[in-house]
Amino acid sequence: MSELPSKLLSQAVESLSALPTIGKKSALRLALYLIKTDKEYTRELVSSLTALVENIRRCEQCNNLSDDRLCSICTDPRRSSKMVCVVESFRDVLAIEDTNRYQGQYHVLGGVISPLDGIGPDDLGLDRLFDRVERAQISEVILALSPTMDGETTNFYIHKKLKAYDVTVSALARGVSYGGELQYADELTLGHSIIARLPYEVT
Amino acid sequence: MSELPSKLLSQAVESLSALPTIGKKSALRLALYLIKTDKEYTRELVSSLTALVENIRRCEQCNNLSDDRLCSICTDPRRSSKMVCVVESFRDVLAIEDTNRYQGQYHVLGGVISPLDGIGPDDLGLDRLFDRVERAQISEVILALSPTMDGETTNFYIHKKLKAYDVTVSALARGVSYGGELQYADELTLGHSIIARLPYEVT
Numbered sequence: 001m002s003e004l005p006s007k008l009l010s011q012a013v014e015s016l017s018a019l020p021t022i023g024k025k026s027a028l029r030l031a032l033y034l035i036k037t038d039k040e041y042t043r044e045l046v047s048s049l050t051a052l053v054e055n056i057r058r059c060e061q062c063n064n065l066s067d068d069r070l071c072s073i074c075t076d077p078r079r080s081s082k083m084v085c086v087v088e089s090f091r092d093v094l095a096i097e098d099t100n101r102y103q104g105q106y107h108v109l110g111g112v113i114s115p116l117d118g119i120g121p122d123d124l125g126l127d128r129l130f131d132r133v134e135r136a137q138i139s140e141v142i143l144a145l146s147p148t149m150d151g152e153t154t155n156f157y158i159h160k161k162l163k164a165y166d167v168t169v170s171a172l173a174r175g176v177s178y179g180g181e182l183q184y185a186d187e188l189t190l191g192h193s194i195i196a197r198l199p200y201e202v203t
Numbered sequence: 204m205s206e207l208p209s210k211l212l213s214q215a216v217e218s219l220s221a222l223p224t225i226g227k228k229s230a231l232r233l234a235l236y237l238i239k240t241d242k243e244y245t246r247e248l249v250s251s252l253t254a255l256v257e258n259i260r261r262c263e264q265c266n267n268l269s270d271d272r273l274c275s276i277c278t279d280p281r282r283s284s285k286m287v288c289v290v291e292s293f294r295d296v297l298a299i300e301d302t303n304r305y306q307g308q309y310h311v312l313g314g315v316i317s318p319l320d321g322i323g324p325d326d327l328g329l330d331r332l333f334d335r336v337e338r339a340q341i342s343e344v345i346l347a348l349s350p351t352m353d354g355e356t357t358n359f360y361i362h363k364k365l366k367a368y369d370v371t372v373s374a375l376a377r378g379v380s381y382g383g384e385l386q387y388a389d390e391l392t393l394g395h396s397i398i399a400r401l402p403y404e405v406t
Contacts, residue, residue, distance in 0.1 A: 005275045005300070006268050012255040015248040020236050026224065032293070033223050034256050035268065042256040045218040046249045052215040053237050053245040065209050065238065072208045090235070097208070 004028075009035075061132065063108040063125070065090050073105060080104045085142040086129065086158060088112055088151070092144065104142070107132065112145055112154040121157060129158070133165050140168040147174070207231075212238075264335065266311040266328070268293050276300075276308060283307045285342040289332065289361060291315055291349060299347065307345070310335065315348055315357040324360060332361070336368050343371040350377070 004010040009031055016027035034042050059071035073079060083104030087093055096102050109124045141162060145151035155171060162169050175193035176185045207213040212234055219230035237245050262274035276282060286307025290296055299305050312327045336344060344365060348354035358374060365372050378396035379388045
């Protein structure tokens with residue numbers, strides 16, 4: 001793509017193409033769309049993006065993305081405040097919310113313990129989780145970190161620390177996927193799902 | 204995707220997903236990127252988009268997108284002001300500029316005559332082109348509209364009207380593409396390229 005014959009346009013393309021997955025060509029298409037469409041749309045877009053980055057913050061209780069001091073999940077009276085699901089990121093919160101199967105609260109670590117990257121328990125503010133368990137008399141902590149080496153290490157660390165508190169610690173069930181073909185399941189998962197077999201239930 | 208636990212985020216996703224080719228999932232990814240990255244970037248993005256839609260306009264001479272009264276092509280002293288290439292859109296200007304083979308000016312119609320869509324010569328402001336040809340003593344008009352039915356109709360209309368002026372009217376050469384395999388060329392193009400064959404030149 002040669003130089004654009006408009007500085008306004010080339011600056012907009014420059015900015016837009018810094019976004020992930022947006023190349024120069026897509027950026028140009030988006031910029032031309034903005035020019036063609038009603039100005040009011042761009043004003044709305046710009047104001048919603050500004051409001052987002054200037055005002056979004058972390059929930060003081062669970063570290064989730066939040067519009068206010070406490071997030072909409074922590075302040076929802078229909079949700080149990082005695083159950084805390086520990087996840088790595090906001091995207092994991094969304095994934096669990098999408099299942100519509102969980103009615104407790106969360107604790108978003110923002111990462112996992114990773115000795116190789118120099119991330120230790122203090123960097124994740126794990127003390128805030130332990131304080132919360134004690135202060136709010138949490139009855140169950142569900143560990144829902146990714147089943148990677150670092151995720152398992154973090155699960156283990158939290159589990160060990162929580163022994164000092166009067167709280168049940170559980171973890172996501174592991175097993176073969178719904179809809180997955182058995183022959184493609186990995187050995188570890190398949191092996192675990194045989195050992196951890198359950199009484200047959202008609203669902 | 205269920206409801207997002209943040210109004211700020213869901214408004215930003217709403218706005219972003221109104222952009223062409225950006226679905227809800229991409230919009231969420233972009234919004235989360237903006238949250239994670241330096242605020243300064245979003246400020247820059249927002250200000251370049253605002254500057255674009257509020258200040259971009261049409262060149263008073265050629266109707267091209269422009270930052271000022273006249274566009275950067277019309278005001279470029281190295282370009283011939285006696286040669287005008289008639290195109291449908293700004294994207295066509297970019298395509299021709301990318302070839303680095305044209306050093307004249309443009310006239311951007313913003314559309315083509317389309318009886319089915321109720322677009323006639325007046326809607327394209329063709330009088331401005333004819334005025335310009337006379338006033339600026341243009342020596343050559345190059346018709347570069349798309350080879351569609353409507354494009355050809357428009358080419359024909361302009362060509363007929365320009366007979367009243369002392370100006371050469373030319374059109375883009377038609378023929379088989381460079382790098383294209385002969386067996387895949389369409390009959391019309393291949394037939395034309397035999398009739399309009401040229402003396403062999405070593406290039």
